[in-house]
Amino acid sequence: MSENSGLIYLDNNATTKVDKKVVEAMIPYFSNEYGNPSSIYELAHTAHNALSHSREIIKEFFGAKNELEIIFTSCGTESANAAIRGVTEANPNKRHIITTKVEHPCVLNTVKEFEEKGYRVDYLNVDENGELLVDELKNLVNDNTALVAIMAANNETGAIYPYEEAAEITKSINPDTKVFVDAVQAAGKIKLDVKNTKVDLMGISGHKFHAPKGVGAMYVKKGTIIKPYMTGGHQERALRGGTENVPYIVGMARAAELAMSALEFENKIVKELRDMLEEGILKNVKNAKLNSRTKNRVPNTTNIGFEYIEGELILLHLDKLGICASSGSACTSGSLEPSHVLRAMKTPFTSLHGSIRFSLSRFTTKEEIDYVVKNMPIVIKKLAKISPFQKELTEIFSE
Ligand code: PLP
Numbered sequence: 001m002s003e004n005s006g007l008i009y010l011d012n013n014a015t016t017k018v019d020k021k022v023v024e025a026m027i028p029y030f031s032n033e034y035g036n037p038s039s040i041y042e043l044a045h046t047a048h049n050a051l052s053h054s055r056e057i058i059k060e061f062f063g064a065k066n067e068l069e070i071i072f073t074s075c076g077t078e079s080a081n082a083a084i085r086g087v088t089e090a091n092p093n094k095r096h097i098i099t100t101k102v103e104h105p106c107v108l109n110t111v112k113e114f115e116e117k118g119y120r121v122d123y124l125n126v127d128e129n130g131e132l133l134v135d136e137l138k139n140l141v142n143d144n145t146a147l148v149a150i151m152a153a154n155n156e157t158g159a160i161y162p163y164e165e166a167a168e169i170t171k172s173i174n175p176d177t178k179v180f181v182d183a184v185q186a187a188g189k190i191k192l193d194v195k196n197t198k199v200d201l202m203g204i205s206g207h208k209f210h211a212p213k214g215v216g217a218m219y220v221k222k223g224t225i226i227k228p229y230m231t232g233g234h235q236e237r238a239l240r241g242g243t244e245n246v247p248y249i250v251g252m253a254r255a256a257e258l259a260m261s262a263l264e265f266e267n268k269i270v271k272e273l274r275d276m277l278e279e280g281i282l283k284n285v286k287n288a289k290l291n292s293r294t295k296n297r298v299p300n301t302t303n304i305g306f307e308y309i310e311g312e313l314i315l316l317h318l319d320k321l322g323i324c325a326s327s328g329s330a331c332t333s334g335s336l337e338p339s340h341v342l343r344a345m346k347t348p349f350t351s352l353h354g355s356i357r358f359s360l361s362r363f364t365t366k367e368e369i370d371y372v373v374k375n376m377p378i379v380i381k382k383l384a385k386i387s388p389f390q391k392e393l394t395e396i397f398s399e
């Protein structure tokens with residue numbers, strides 16, 4: 001269980017541990033270099049320079065052309081809100097939005113608000129492997145389309161979506177339609193190269209790649225007009241008022257640097273461990289089914305359904321063993337809602353409620369994976385004994 005404080009943390013798509021090197025980079029900007037980057041004296045210059053340097057690094061992280069295209073925000077949710085509201089409100093005559101059925105709630109709930117105001121919203125489908133049916137865009141983009149919002153990688157399944165192709169299709173039909181990509185789960189896991197795409201806006205969040213919670217960024221392609229959804233001072237080219245959170249931005253930039261420098265090497269190792277976990281569970285647990293069977297997945301994520309077993313119970317038992325993972329269900333107002341992503345994939349009801357997402361990081365070790373693979377059959381067998389589906393489970397386990 002190594003340096004990970006006795007816990008086996010396999011919920012890195014929810015949040016990540018802050019890298020010690022990131023903390024080190026941030027510390028001077030709390031009590032020593034605490035100036036407001038917009039002030040004019042020497043103390044402020046240091047903060048201003050740290051901000052400029054961080055912007056340069058985050059520009060590289062997005063693969064953008066110009067650091068003026070980078071706006072610092074507080075999180076992925078803010079980036080999505082700023083993009084969706086910013087584009088639609090700058091183009092009030094266009095009242096059509098296209099997104100997917102499997103976006104994060106920060107996109108789905110924001111476009112829902114526009115739907116309630118009378119906008120038409122179309123939702124792209126995914127297939128049962130979790131792949132996005134991007135060709136559906138060809139029949140949907142029209143003169144009235146203000147925005148297409150597509151995620152780069154899905155938080156629940158890890159499936160990578162062809163957002164570059166989506167942007168190509170969109171622009172070939174209506175060059176004025178803006179394309180926003182929620183790259184929160186892609187940043188730090190796959191290389192971003194936004195300048196070589198037709199994407200107009202992209203959002204990321206620091207805490208998904210070993211920076212702290214509460215800091216994010218947005219790419220806004222030069223020439224893209226958006227209405228600032230947060231008005232205030234002139235900060236961030238007047239697109240996002242509010243004094244910049246210098247220590248956290250410095251931390252996010254350091255985390256981005258670390259992610260970029262080791263991307264290929266670390267992801268090879270993370271992928272090997274993920275595959276080991278996936279194969280181990282699928283081999284040793286008879287009612288386990290892989291939910292996202294696409295090869296095109298971020299290297300750290302797997303989503304596995306355990307037929308006829310309740311996901312929340314699996315999580316509680318794993319927690320007792322010091323293993324953190326996440327279920328496809330979200331506990332909303334006391335009722336267990338199956339995941340909208342798995343439902344969109346038409347995951348059979350037999351495993352819909354018993355799906356578990358395991359998401360690894362560069363801090364995951366082989367010993368940890370071995371421990372999970374060893375314990376998973378024990379947990380599932382224990383839960384199978386108390387499942388109301390005795391007949392079905394007896395059949396599966398006696399095969
Ligand atoms: N988009 C995706 C795909 C996510 O997975 C998340 C968080 O889980 C978000 C957006 C929201 O990010 P934040 O927590 O920084 O608001």
